Amino acid sequence: MNPSLKLGLIVAIALEVSFAQVWTVNVALIAVSLILMLLNHVSFKRLLYLTLVPLFFSSTLVWSLSLRGSASPHFLLVIFTRLFVYVYMGGLFTQTTEPLTLTRSLEQNAKLPSKFAYGFLAAFNLMPKIRAEVATIKAAAMMRGQVLHFWSPQLYFKVILAAMNWSDQLAAAMTSHGFIEGAPRTHAMTIPLVARDWWLFGGCLLLVQVGLFCGLP
Amino acid sequence: MKRWHIRDIILVTILAIFMGVIFWVIGPLYTVLSAALAPFGLSPLANELLLGIWVMAGPLAGFIIRIPGAATLGELLGAVVEMFLGGIWGASTLISGVVQGFGSELGFIFTGYKRYNWPTLVLTALTTTIVTFTWDLFRSGYAAYHVPFLLLLFAVRFASVFVFGGVLTKLINNLLVRAHVLPNATH
Structure with missing residues (x-):
C-alpha cells in the first residue's frame, strides 16, 4: 500500500478508536494487525516486546482506574484493548515502512514541499552522529568532573550549539549541490499511487465505521 | 514574520532527534x-511527573x-523520531x-510570536497542560x-510541564542568549 495513505489510514483509525468505546472492534483491529505482521515476517522477539510492554501499561492503567475511579467493566475492557490497538497498528506501520520511502511518498503523493522532505532526510541521516555527539558531550563533561543529567541546561546548550552548527553546514552543502527551495524537481524514483491503494484505504475505513456504528459491544 | 527555510527545517529536525535521543535514556525511568x-493505583502519576520532559521539544523549538x-513541528518530529x-x-x-506541540504553540499564538519571556513560558505551560x-x-x-x-493529576502535570517546559527551557534560553547565538533575541 502507498506509504502516505497507509500513514493516513493508521492515524485516522487511531484517532477514532481513541474516542469510540467498542472493544470488539479493538480486538478485530489487534487480530488483523497481528496477522499482517506475521505475514510480513516480523521477528518473534519484536512481537513479544510489542505484547509485554502494553500488557504492563494497560494493566496498571486499568488497575488504577478501578481503584481511583468509577469505571464500568465494559469501559475498562475498552481501555485495556485500546492500548494494544495503538501498539500493534504502530508496530505494523514501522515494521513495514521505510522512513526514506515514506518521505518520498509524502513529497510526491501528499505534496509536501520538497524543502521539508529533503530537510528532514538530511537531518535523519545524521542520526548516528547525533547519538555519538550526546555521548561525547557527556564524556567531555565527565572529564572535568561534571555530570550532566537530563535536567542540566548545559547539556541542552551544547547540544543546541552543535545542532545550529550542523544545520548551517548541511544547508550550505545542499545549496552548493544545487538545491533550490521551491524549484520544480524531477524524481529518480517515483512512488506509485494507484487506484488499488485508494480502494484499500476506503474499504478499511468503511469497515471500521461499520464496526463502530452497528451496535457492537 | 519569518518563513521556513531549509536551514530552519534541518535545525528543528536535528533538535527533535537530539531530544528523542536524550529522552530515550529516561524511558526505563518511566517504566x-x-x-x-502501580500497587497503589497511582501509575498515571508517573506519566504526569515525566510528561514535562516529553513535551519540552515544543517550547524549546518555539524559543529557538x-x-x-516551530513548536508543533518540533514536537511532531520528536514523535516521528521516537516512533522510528x-x-x-x-x-x-x-x-x-x-x-502536545499544538498545546505549546497556542501559548506562542496568544503572544503573537513577539514576546519570549516568562509570561509566555507560563502561558505555554498552561495551554500545553490544558490541551x-x-x-x-x-x-x-x-x-x-x-x-x-x-485534580491531583492535573496539578502534577502542570508542575511537571512548568518545570521542564518552562524553567528548564528558560535556563537553556538564557545560556543561548548570553552566547549570542539567537540572532533575533532581545532579552
Missing part, C-alpha cells in the same frame, strides 16, 4: 516509576526558531505529538477518575 506506583509552527527509533506507541505517538489533559480525558479514560484524583 520503573510506574511499576513502583521563533517561526510560527523503536518507540512502541505508533500512530498514537504522532497524534500525541501534534496535540494534553483534555486529550487524555478521552484517550486514557481519565474522565472515569474521581474528581479529587483528577
Whole structure:
C-alpha cells in the first residue's frame, strides 16, 4: 500500500478508536494487525516486546482506574484493548515502512514541499552522529568532573550549539549541490499511487465505521 | 514574520532527534516509576511527573526558531523520531505529538510570536497542560477518575510541564542568549 495513505489510514483509525468505546472492534483491529505482521515476517522477539510492554501499561492503567475511579467493566475492557490497538497498528506501520520511502511518498503523493522532505532526510541521516555527539558531550563533561543529567541546561546548550552548527553546514552543502527551495524537481524514483491503494484505504475505513456504528459491544 | 527555510527545517529536525535521543535514556525511568506506583493505583502519576520532559521539544523549538509552527513541528518530529527509533506507541505517538506541540504553540499564538519571556513560558505551560489533559480525558479514560484524583493529576502535570517546559527551557534560553547565538533575541 502507498506509504502516505497507509500513514493516513493508521492515524485516522487511531484517532477514532481513541474516542469510540467498542472493544470488539479493538480486538478485530489487534487480530488483523497481528496477522499482517506475521505475514510480513516480523521477528518473534519484536512481537513479544510489542505484547509485554502494553500488557504492563494497560494493566496498571486499568488497575488504577478501578481503584481511583468509577469505571464500568465494559469501559475498562475498552481501555485495556485500546492500548494494544495503538501498539500493534504502530508496530505494523514501522515494521513495514521505510522512513526514506515514506518521505518520498509524502513529497510526491501528499505534496509536501520538497524543502521539508529533503530537510528532514538530511537531518535523519545524521542520526548516528547525533547519538555519538550526546555521548561525547557527556564524556567531555565527565572529564572535568561534571555530570550532566537530563535536567542540566548545559547539556541542552551544547547540544543546541552543535545542532545550529550542523544545520548551517548541511544547508550550505545542499545549496552548493544545487538545491533550490521551491524549484520544480524531477524524481529518480517515483512512488506509485494507484487506484488499488485508494480502494484499500476506503474499504478499511468503511469497515471500521461499520464496526463502530452497528451496535457492537 | 519569518518563513521556513531549509536551514530552519534541518535545525528543528536535528533538535527533535537530539531530544528523542536524550529522552530515550529516561524511558526505563518511566517504566520503573510506574511499576513502583502501580500497587497503589497511582501509575498515571508517573506519566504526569515525566510528561514535562516529553513535551519540552515544543517550547524549546518555539524559543529557538521563533517561526510560527516551530513548536508543533518540533514536537511532531520528536514523535516521528521516537516512533522510528523503536518507540512502541505508533500512530498514537504522532497524534500525541501534534496535540502536545499544538498545546505549546497556542501559548506562542496568544503572544503573537513577539514576546519570549516568562509570561509566555507560563502561558505555554498552561495551554500545553490544558490541551494534553483534555486529550487524555478521552484517550486514557481519565474522565472515569474521581474528581479529587483528577485534580491531583492535573496539578502534577502542570508542575511537571512548568518545570521542564518552562524553567528548564528558560535556563537553556538564557545560556543561548548570553552566547549570542539567537540572532533575533532581545532579552
